[in-house]
Each structure stands twice: as structure tokens, then as C-alpha cells.
Ligand SMILES: Nc1ncnc2c1ncn2[C@@H]1O[C@H](COP(=O)(O)OP(=O)(O)OP(=O)(O)O)[C@@H](O)[C@H]1O
């Protein structure tokens with residue numbers, strides 16, 4: 531039987547701008563993550579991936595606000611906890627989040643060991659400096675990172691090394707779930723491979739139990755994750771295994787997204803998403819019905835009426851009123 535390590539139900543979060551407008555960046559997101567699994571999140575820029583990742587931590591600071599729903603970690607709803615409990619019991623221990631571009635946000639005036647000392651001061655105050663050092667050195671060695679890095683300042687490290695160091699620091703308390711937001715972006719191919727290897731070894735060694743991986747690089751998701759979830763305009767439009775999502779997408783948006791990286795008979799071509807004509811809707815004022823309808827060549831009148839429900843097909847979920855068989859026929863007829 532599978533155990534859910536994370537369960538998110540109808541999560542809604544929004545930004546409140548200075549003009550008091552609301553940007554509904556995460557708008558009714560429901561999904562679960564099984565222990566031992568890796569889940570990839572894909573979607574065009576601005577669809578809410580980073581906001582979802584941030585929202586899962588349970589910390590809300592203006593302009594981001596909680597709008598409703600639940601986030602169940604280890605059997606309890608973290609939205610029912612106070613800030614202090616969140617900080618001491620959940621953040622870094624249950625879930626760790628590595629923000630987009632986190633490696634560039636390290637305070638350049640502090641040696642790497644200081645970041646680890648700060649975490650331990652909060653969570654393991656009984657440890658001496660020497661014990662923290664030994665523990666960190668052992669962890670770095672196990673992860674194939676030189677313990678010498680602990681003495682370095684962030685800017686003395688290469689981009690790839692800095693990213694791996696950030697990942698090692700963020701997982702020092704063995705969080706059950708690690709959420710990594712674009713951890714391989716802006717790195718060369720060799721460094722990307724090293725980061726992937728590190729993430730895999732964190733899972734293999736049991737330092738983390740599940741991984742949520744956000745990236746624009748769809749081929750990476752195929753090689754790294756068990757499942758892929760596609761977001762569009764604040765909603766999840768489809769989820770399935772990496773194989774299903776890449777080679778047999780149901781939702782027309784997933785189809786377009788994957789079409790930009792797949793060449794029939796040859797497998798995957800590019801690494802970056804090709805542009806899809808049109809733009810996503812404004813998240814301050816989303817249209818009624820399917821949010822992709824304006825860019826979907828298969829859209830019908832019914833697509834623009836009422837809320838489009840999530841449907842299931844085996845283990846897969848998708849948000850489209852048309853039946854998968856019909857969609858597949860249409861794709862074949864269009865040579866897509
Ligand atoms: N501080 C903010 N105030 C208001 N709106 C914001 C703020 N941060 C993000 N947004 C808006 O929220 C929406 C979702 O943004 P988010 O950064 O989550 O997207 P993303 O999918 O991570 O994009 P990318 O792929 O570029 O990282 C976008 O419309 C964005 O403009």
C-alpha cells in the first residue's frame with residue numbers, strides 16, 4: 531500500500547498587489563506525493579510553479595496570502611500550526627524548499643559552515659561547534675562533496691558546486707520532502723548532471739524520502755522523476771507518469787508543451803520549451819471555464835462555460851471536457 535508523504539487539497543494562494551488587486555497564482559491545487567517518489571512540475575513561465583512550491587512551506591508573508599485548502603504533512607495539516615511550530619517542527623525537518631536562484635542568495639560574507647551552524651543552533655542546540663563540523667563534514671563526504679567546501683565563502687565556489695552545497699545544506703536535517711525549484715537552470719550540462727546525481731543520492735541514502743522537482747527542462751524531468759504534473763494559469767491541468775506525460779499526453783496544453791521537445795521516431799530534441807503561440811490568461815482575472823481555451827485549437831463553446839472539473843483515468847488526472855480517445859484521434863488527424 532502506498533503512503534502519502536504530502537497531501538495537498540484545494541490549495542489557494544494569491545498575491546495582493548500594492549493596488550490591492552489579487553493575483554490568483556495557485557488556484558485550487560490538489561495532489562499527493564507518495565513516499566519514495568519524485569514528482570516533476572512543469573509549465574510555462576508565470577503559471578504558478580514557484581508560488582506553489584513556496585506555498586507548500588506554509589509560510590505566508592505579504593504580498594503572498596493563504597486563500598484556503600489544506601497541506602497535510604506527516605498526517606497533520608500544517609496550515610493549522612502556528613508560525614513558531616512551523617519554523618521549529620516543519621521547515622527543514624518535514625519539508626525543505628530550495629528557492630529558484632537560491633545559490634545566488636547566499637550571504638557572501640559567511641563561510642559555508644556558518645549556514646549549517648545556524649540551522650543546528652535552532653534544531654540541535656545541544657551540539658558543540660566541533661560536533662556540528664564533524665557531522666557536516668561526514669555528510670558532505672557521503673555526498674561526494676569535499677569537506678573543504680565548508681571553510682569556503684560562497685563566491686569561491688563554482689556555480690555547480692554552489693548549487694550542490696545549497697542542496698546539501700537544505701537537507702542537513704533529513705527532511706521528508708525536498709522541493710527544488712529550478713535547481714539545474716543556469717548551469718552547464720556537466721554541473722546539471724552533478725546536481726541530478728546529488729539529488730538521486732539523497733534519495734538513495736534515505737536523507738530525503740521524496741523529491742519535488744520544478745524545471746523548464748522537460749527531458750530532465752523524464753529522466754529524473756516518476757511522475758510529472760503540468761500547471762497552467764494557477765491550476766494543475768494534468769498529472770501522470772513521466773512516460774505517459776511525455777509520450778501520451780491527454781490535455782491539449784500538455785500535448786503542446788511536450789510537442790516542443792519530442793520528434794517522432796527520434797525521441798527528444800531540444801531542452802528548452804519552445805514558445806506556444808498566445809499568452810496565458812491574466813491571473814488577476816481568469817476566464818470562466820478552461821483557462822487554456824483561448825490558445826487551444828480544439829476548444830468548443832462548452833469549454834468556456836463553468837468550471838472544468840478534474841477527471842481521472844486510472845492513476846492519471848486531467849482537466850479537459852473532451853474524452854482522451856477523442857483527443858488522441860484529433861491529435862493523430864492533425865499530425866500532432
Ligand atoms: N510578489 C508578487 N506580487 C504579485 N504577483 C506576483 C509576485 N510574484 C509572482 N507573481 C505572479 O504570480 C504568478 C505566478 O508566478 P510564479 O513565479 O509562481 O510562476 P512560475 O511558474 O514559477 O514562473 P517561472 O517559470 O518564470 O519561474 C505570475 O503571474 C507572477 O507574475
Ligand SMILES: [Mg+2]
Pocket residue numbers: 579580581630711
Ligand atoms: Mg518559478
